[in-house]
Amino acid sequence: MYISSLRIRNYRCFEDTRVGFDSGVTVLIGENNSGKTSLLNALRLIFEGGGARSLEMHDFYRGISPSQEPPSISITATLASAEGEDTPAELGTVATWLSEVGEGEWEAKLTYHYYLPDDQQDAFQEQVGDDPNEEEYWRAVERVLPKYVSRIDAGEPGTEEPGYARVEPRDLNAFGVNSLDAIRNVEREMFSGRKPKLRSMLDTVLREDPEAKEELEREASQLVDDLRERINLEALFELAEETGAEDGGTPDIDGRLREKDFLKALRLVVDAGSGGTLPVTYNGLGYNNLLYISLVLAGLQTETVEEVGPENATVFPMLFIEEPEAHLHPALQFKLLKFIHERVEHESGSQQVFATTHSTHITSATGLDSIVSLSENQDGDITPSYPGRVFRYMEGEDGQGSKAYVERFLDATKSTMLFARGVILVEGISEQILIPTLANACDYSLEDEHVAVAGVGGRTFKHFLPLFGANLEDGTPALDRPVACIVDADPARRQDGGQYENCYPYQIGNQEDDFEYRPQSGVVETLEQYADDNSNIQIFCGEKTLEYDLALANPTNQSLITRECVHREHLRTLANVGEVGEDLRAKISDNTSEALNALDDPDRAAARFATYYLECIEGKGGHAQALNLNLREAGGEEYEVPTYIRNAIAFACQ
Incomplete structure (x- = not known):
C-alpha cells in the first residue's frame, strides 16, 4: 500500500489543496514558503502520535473570512493498494478504514480534525460578536484555543462534522514515521537521548541471534563475579556497622550485565587508515549525515512482524527527509538520492519516502514521476503540479519519448527551470552567458526575479515545453509559470527545390526569380504553433542570430x-x-x-x-x-x- 493523496484544508498556507503521490519516493520542490514543510507536518499529524500534537494560532490558514463560525482544520490521507499483492498485515491494518473496494484494489481514508466542540460554540460566538473584523476574529480564536480538540476518523470524511469511526492512537502503531529535519544534529541523534539511533540499530541486529545473546550474558556474569572478588568489601563497608546501616541488612555488591549495557560502552569510530581510528564526532558533518540516513534506512525493515511480532510490528514505514542536501557535496547529493530510490524499489514490503529539497542535484538524480512542485498561483493559493504526468497528454506526439529526453538531459543546470518563477529557454551557450547581463541592462535582475535561463537546443524545445502546458490535450501545465523562448530566426533560401542555406535578412526576396526564401527557420514556426492558445509561453526571435x-x-x-x-x-x-x-x-x-x-x-x-x-x-x-x-x-x-x-x-x- 501507499499514501496516494493528501487533502489539506485550512492548515497553514493551504486553504483547500489536494496533493497526489506515487508509491516509493516523492521529492517536493518549490520556493521558500510554498508549503513543503507544512505538507510533511500535515502527514505527521495523522501518522505520528495519533494526532496528539496540539496546534497553535499560526497553524490556521490566515485567509479564513471572519464570521461567527470558529475555524477548523482537516487533513485527509488516502491510502491505496499498490501494484502487486498487499501483505496480510497491511490489509489487516486498513480493513476497518476502507472507503472504496474494487476488484483487486481498495482505498482507505484517515482524517485528522482540529476543531472547537459543539458545546463550546456559544462561548466563541460571545467572544467574537455579531460582525467581527479580522483582528477581532483571531483574538476570539486565541481565547478559545485551549478548548480545541483533535481526533482522527477513518472512512469517508463527513462534509461538515467529524465522522464517528474514530481511530485511536494505538491503531496507528503500524505506521512508523522517521523524520530528519532540515536543521538537524545527527551526532546527537546517533549517540545521545533516550533512544539514540546507533544503539537501537545495534540492539535490533543483536535480536537476530538469541543463542549468542544468552552466551554473552553468561560470560558477563562471570566477569561481574571476577570484578566482585577484586573489591575489598570489608574496607568499603567498614563504617556501615558503626553508623547502624547494617541494622537494615548487611550491604553487599551484586550485578548483572545485559547486552544493552555493553551497547552503551560501544562508540562509533572512523577508520582513518594509517592514522588509526578517530571518533565519529571528528568526522565531517556531511559524512555523518550520510551515516545517520543509512542507519535510518536500514531500520525501516527491522520492526517487521517476523522480527517483533504482530502487535509491535511496523507495517508501513515512512521516512521524511527535509533538505537531504544539507552539508553534502553535489556529487554526494546525487549519489544519495539514487541510493534511496534503489533501496525503496528493491526492498520487500511497502514503504514511502518524502523529501523536500532546493537542490538541482537532487532533482537531477530522481525521475520526473517522483517530483511534486508546490507553487503559489495567481490567486495566492498553493497548488501542486506533476512534471512527470503531462507527457501522457501530448497531442499527436510521442509523449514518452519527450519525457525520456527531458529526464536524460535534466542535469543540475537545466533542473533550475523546475524551481524558477519564470524561465527563459535558449538555443546555445552564447544566450546562456549573455542573457543575465542583458537583463541587468534592462533593469531586471534574474536572480531577484527567480528566473532561470536554460539552454535546450533549437530542435529540442518541443520536448521541454509540455512541462509548461504546450501541446497538451487539456492545456493544463505541470509548471504554471511564464516561459520565454529565445530562438534564432536563421533566415534561409534555396534554389531549384534543394537544401535551404542560411542567408542574411536583407537578402530575403531580393532575387525571387532565382531563390525560394524562408524568413524564419522551421523551428520558429513549430514553436509558434506550440505557443498558440497558451498564455504561459511566448516565442521571441530577431533578424538572424x-x-x-x-x-x-x-x-x-x-x-x-x-x-x-x-x-x-x-x-x-x-x-x-x-x-x-x-x-x-x-x-x-x-x-x-x-x-x-x-x-x-x-x-x-x-x-x-x-x-x-x-x-x-x-x-x-x-x-x-x-x-x-x-x-x-x-x-x-x-x-x-x-x-x-x-x-x-x-x-x-x-
Whole structure:
C-alpha cells in the first residue's frame, strides 16, 4: 500500500489543496514558503502520535473570512493498494478504514480534525460578536484555543462534522514515521537521548541471534563475579556497622550485565587508515549525515512482524527527509538520492519516502514521476503540479519519448527551470552567458526575479515545453509559470527545390526569380504553433542570430569586439568611420555585398557592421564569455539591448 493523496484544508498556507503521490519516493520542490514543510507536518499529524500534537494560532490558514463560525482544520490521507499483492498485515491494518473496494484494489481514508466542540460554540460566538473584523476574529480564536480538540476518523470524511469511526492512537502503531529535519544534529541523534539511533540499530541486529545473546550474558556474569572478588568489601563497608546501616541488612555488591549495557560502552569510530581510528564526532558533518540516513534506512525493515511480532510490528514505514542536501557535496547529493530510490524499489514490503529539497542535484538524480512542485498561483493559493504526468497528454506526439529526453538531459543546470518563477529557454551557450547581463541592462535582475535561463537546443524545445502546458490535450501545465523562448530566426533560401542555406535578412526576396526564401527557420514556426492558445509561453526571435542582432542594434559600439574576433582592428575602423578594409571585404560573397549595398542608410551601415561582425567571430562560447565581460564593464547605459531580447526578459520576469 501507499499514501496516494493528501487533502489539506485550512492548515497553514493551504486553504483547500489536494496533493497526489506515487508509491516509493516523492521529492517536493518549490520556493521558500510554498508549503513543503507544512505538507510533511500535515502527514505527521495523522501518522505520528495519533494526532496528539496540539496546534497553535499560526497553524490556521490566515485567509479564513471572519464570521461567527470558529475555524477548523482537516487533513485527509488516502491510502491505496499498490501494484502487486498487499501483505496480510497491511490489509489487516486498513480493513476497518476502507472507503472504496474494487476488484483487486481498495482505498482507505484517515482524517485528522482540529476543531472547537459543539458545546463550546456559544462561548466563541460571545467572544467574537455579531460582525467581527479580522483582528477581532483571531483574538476570539486565541481565547478559545485551549478548548480545541483533535481526533482522527477513518472512512469517508463527513462534509461538515467529524465522522464517528474514530481511530485511536494505538491503531496507528503500524505506521512508523522517521523524520530528519532540515536543521538537524545527527551526532546527537546517533549517540545521545533516550533512544539514540546507533544503539537501537545495534540492539535490533543483536535480536537476530538469541543463542549468542544468552552466551554473552553468561560470560558477563562471570566477569561481574571476577570484578566482585577484586573489591575489598570489608574496607568499603567498614563504617556501615558503626553508623547502624547494617541494622537494615548487611550491604553487599551484586550485578548483572545485559547486552544493552555493553551497547552503551560501544562508540562509533572512523577508520582513518594509517592514522588509526578517530571518533565519529571528528568526522565531517556531511559524512555523518550520510551515516545517520543509512542507519535510518536500514531500520525501516527491522520492526517487521517476523522480527517483533504482530502487535509491535511496523507495517508501513515512512521516512521524511527535509533538505537531504544539507552539508553534502553535489556529487554526494546525487549519489544519495539514487541510493534511496534503489533501496525503496528493491526492498520487500511497502514503504514511502518524502523529501523536500532546493537542490538541482537532487532533482537531477530522481525521475520526473517522483517530483511534486508546490507553487503559489495567481490567486495566492498553493497548488501542486506533476512534471512527470503531462507527457501522457501530448497531442499527436510521442509523449514518452519527450519525457525520456527531458529526464536524460535534466542535469543540475537545466533542473533550475523546475524551481524558477519564470524561465527563459535558449538555443546555445552564447544566450546562456549573455542573457543575465542583458537583463541587468534592462533593469531586471534574474536572480531577484527567480528566473532561470536554460539552454535546450533549437530542435529540442518541443520536448521541454509540455512541462509548461504546450501541446497538451487539456492545456493544463505541470509548471504554471511564464516561459520565454529565445530562438534564432536563421533566415534561409534555396534554389531549384534543394537544401535551404542560411542567408542574411536583407537578402530575403531580393532575387525571387532565382531563390525560394524562408524568413524564419522551421523551428520558429513549430514553436509558434506550440505557443498558440497558451498564455504561459511566448516565442521571441530577431533578424538572424543574437550576435548579429546585438551588432545591428549597436553598429558603432566597440565593446562588442572581443579577442575572439578576427580582423579586430578592421572591425574597429568599420565601427568608427564605416570603412570596410580589404581583409573584411573578403569575408562575404559578392552576392551578399550587392544585397548590402542595395540598402538605404542608416540601415546599410548597421547591417554592414552586423554582417562583418558575425563573419569575424571564431568560437562562439569564448566570444560570448569575452563579450559578457566587455558589456558588464561598459554598463547597460552604453549599449542597446535588441527589442526581442528586451521583450523576452520582461515576459519571463512578469
